[in-house]
Amino acid sequence: MPNNQFKRGELYSVINGMATTAVARRLQKNFRNAGLEITIEQWSVLYHLWKEDGLSQQELGNRTFRDKASITRLIDNIEKLGLVERIASKEDRRVNLVYLTDAAKPLQEKTYELANQTMNEALQGISKEEIEIVKNVFQRVYENSK
Amino acid sequence: MPNNQFKRGELYSVINGMATTAVARRLQKNFRNAGLEITIEQWSVLYHLWKEDGLSQQELGNRTFRDKASITRLIDNIEKLGLVERIASKEDRRVNLVYLTDAAKPLQEKTYELANQTMNEALQGISKEEIEIVKNVFQRVYENSK
């Protein structure tokens, strides 16, 4: 049986779940405690729309690293909450453009604040240089694996 | 509206999904291509049992960063595949100890090989020092967030 494996691969078990879900769960909890009924997955979509409204589902999938089926259903749920609406593109009738509604506007500041605070807590004691290395490694791991 | 937020927090969108799921999905695909019918979530449980057989569900939850409800159903599914069995502890009748079956044994070498290969590809061009920093940062992010 292979010995000595996962010397490097131990990273896998670290990557898979731990830090990533700990931060996500904490943010989710902070949303809930603040009376915000959205999930972090939904928020991750809204986050990109606040940066640039009217993206296609395709583009939202690219930016949030989800496949099109996941985006379809995530948008379904955000739409049910009344926070976005689909508007068919006039240029290409296959495309749905996703627009924020007025109801979504007030959420931005509140959720940014909570996300910012959560990230600051998560990154406490971690230097800018370390963060840069992590981002850089992740980018390369992603490119190596996709 | 807050400007200049997420300078550090940009890490969030990177943490959440990208590298982690890219590697996981790649490994899942490699399992499937090799004719292995297990999911990476199931594998992550088996991985810990191969290191130490007969762990309680509680302990498996700790080691794989899952809550007890998730472990219950994950074990349900692995049990359905005939790869593990629950045996009630004699010391504490609340506790289920999870043991690998003979059917699980042949999977170990094959999956280790695939996981190792997948991780090596994912980590191509990334130095030991960088990996150490990432693991260390993750540990601290986890401690800061749990």
Add this chain to the structure above:
DNA sequence: TTGAATTAGTTGCATAACTAACTATATGCC
């Protein structure tokens, strides 16, 4: 210009995640 291939989105099916409420066993304090 028409038929083949591609692309955007949806739907069905299976797995997995979290919370909350529940059962059963164990512990601990009086």
Add this chain to the structure above:
DNA sequence: GGCATATAGTTAGTTATGCAACTAATTCAA
């Protein structure tokens, strides 16, 4: 001993994920 509390695991309900098969619209090429 007996009741309150804590702990291990299960179950119900909701959300999310991925793959594969599908529809509708668009593009490309003979």
